[in-house]
Amino acid sequence: CEGAADRAPGGALAPSRAENREERPLYATYGLILATFLGTMGLPHVVVRFYTSPHGVAARRTTVAVLALIGAFYLLPPVYGALGRLYAPELTLTGDADAAVLLLPGRMIGGTGGDLLGALIAGGAFAAFLSTASGLTMAVAGVLTQDVLPSRGVRHFRLGTVIAMAVPLAASILVGGLPVADAVGLAFAVSASSFCPLLVLGIWWRRLTPPGAAAGMLVGGGSAFAAVAATMAGFPDAGAAHALLAWPALWSVPLGFLTMILVSLATPGRVPAGTAAILARFHLPEELRTEVRTEVTAP
Numbered sequence: 001c002e003g004a005a006d007r008a009p010g011g012a013l014a015p016s017r018a019e020n021r022e023e024r025p026l027y028a029t030y031g032l033i034l035a036t037f038l039g040t041m042g043l044p045h046v047v048v049r050f051y052t053s054p055h056g057v058a059a060r061r062t063t064v065a066v067l068a069l070i071g072a073f074y075l076l077p078p079v080y081g082a083l084g085r086l087y088a089p090e091l092t093l094t095g096d097a098d099a100a101v102l103l104l105p106g107r108m109i110g111g112t113g114g115d116l117l118g119a120l121i122a123g124g125a126f127a128a129f130l131s132t133a134s135g136l137t138m139a140v141a142g143v144l145t146q147d148v149l150p151s152r153g154v155r156h157f158r159l160g161t162v163i164a165m166a167v168p169l170a171a172s173i174l175v176g177g178l179p180v181a182d183a184v185g186l187a188f189a190v191s192a193s194s195f196c197p198l199l200v201l202g203i204w205w206r207r208l209t210p211p212g213a214a215a216g217m218l219v220g221g222g223s224a225f226a227a228v229a230a231t232m233a234g235f236p237d238a239g240a241a242h243a244l245l246a247w248p249a250l251w252s253v254p255l256g257f258l259t260m261i262l263v264s265l266a267t268p269g270r271v272p273a274g275t276a277a278i279l280a281r282f283h284l285p286e287e288l289r290t291e292v293r294t295e296v297t298a299p
Helices: 002-006 014-023 025-042 044-052 056-073 076-087 097-108 111-148 154-174 180-204 210-233 239-246 249-266 275-283 286-297
Strands: none
Touching: 025 044, 025 180, 025 239, 025 249, 044 056, 044 111, 076 097, 097 111, 111 154, 180 210, 180 249, 180 275, 210 239, 210 249
C-alpha cells in the first residue's frame, strides 16, 4: 500500500529508482557523479556564455572564475547534509531529505529570523529557476534559429523560443513524478554523453574528424537518450538492467568517446585543414601568441 501511495499520477517511476538506488548505491552514486560533472560542460546556457567574452584572455578568466564559484557552491550540499543530520534527523527516515533546505532556518534560528532566512532561501531558489530557464530558452532558441529554422529573423527566433519552451514542458509532464535529482541526472547524462566527448577531443586531439564527431554525438547522446526514454517509460522496472538505464553515464560517456575515436581513425582524410594551427592557438599562452603574431607580421 505504501508503494501504491507513492505512485501518484505521473509518478510511477520514482519508487523503482529509489529502490534501485538502495540496491546498487555505489553504481547509482558514481553514475550521478559522472553525469553531473561531465554534463555541466555541455549545457547550452553555460557554453553560450563564452560568446560574450571579447577575446581569449577574457574567456579564460571567465572559466577560472566560474570554476571557483562552482567549486564554492558545491561545498554547500555537504554542509547542508551535516546540518540536516544534526537539526532534522527524522528526514532521513521519512525520505524527505530535500526539505532540509527550507526547514533548517527555522530549526537553527527560529522565530522571525528563521522565517526571514527561509523566505530568502525560497526567493533565491525561484530566482535560480527563472534565470536558468530563461538562459536555456534563449540559448536553445538561438541555436534553432541559426541552424534549424529557414530564416534568422526575429519572427523565427520567437518561433524557436516557443519550441524551446514547449518541448521541455511536455517532457516535464512525463517525468513529473521523478525526484529532482533523478531528473537532473538523466538530463546531464545525455549532455555528458554527447557534448563532453566532442569538447574534450575537439580541444585536445588533432585527429578528430567531422564524421567522428557526428557519430560520437549520435551514438553516445542517442544511447543515453534511449536509456532516459526507457527509464521514463518504466522499462525495465527493477534489476541490473534498470540500474544501467537509470544511470547511463557510466557506459554512454565511454561509448561516445570510443565512437568518436574509432570513426575518426577510420576517416583520417577528413581532418579539417589548419587543425594543428587552431589547436596551437588554443593552447599557447596569450603572451606567446602575441609575440608570434608580431614576428610574423613584422616587415
